[in-house]
Amino acid sequence: MTASDTTSAAPAAQQLQPTPSQIEGPYFRLGAPRRESLIEPGTRGEVLMLSGRVLNPEGKPIPNAVVNFWMSDDEGNYDMIGYDLHGYTVTDAEGRYHMEMIEPACYEPRQAKHIHVKVQGDSRPLTTQLFLSDDEGRLRDRWFLPELEVKIEDAANGHKQGTFDFVIAQVTEKDNVTKASLDGRV
């Protein structure tokens, strides 16, 4: 019998890798509305239904997390007056979100079509961006990371669909927050 055979300690739970943060870029603005779709009358482009979950590093779903998207239109331009293609949703009790959007264009100096997003639970906001598996330009983009790629598939309704799960750390006992905050966290 070796020393390792005698240990009764349970193996450490598998931790999920936190979603990497990325640049915010110059176009984020406060005040975007809560909505289930970023598409309005007149919005051009290929429709994409993006969905997924927000999880903590232990894999537990985080309800009531804010998932705030902003993106360029199909010509690579951002709306800096209103909130075209900008809005947030909130995860349900199972940590799920859905947002209807388009596949954005890319624009100089970027090489990739990308979806900007901020995700916030009982935590600081995570700012990052998502890339699309059907966009070859992503491979030439200096910010591309495989961990941030959404696998794009054709949906039955002729639109595109993709899923992406965000993993964000929540506040811990080390943080200076109230007991109620710690008791309420996922």
Ligand SMILES: [Fe+2]
């Ligand atoms: Fe951008």
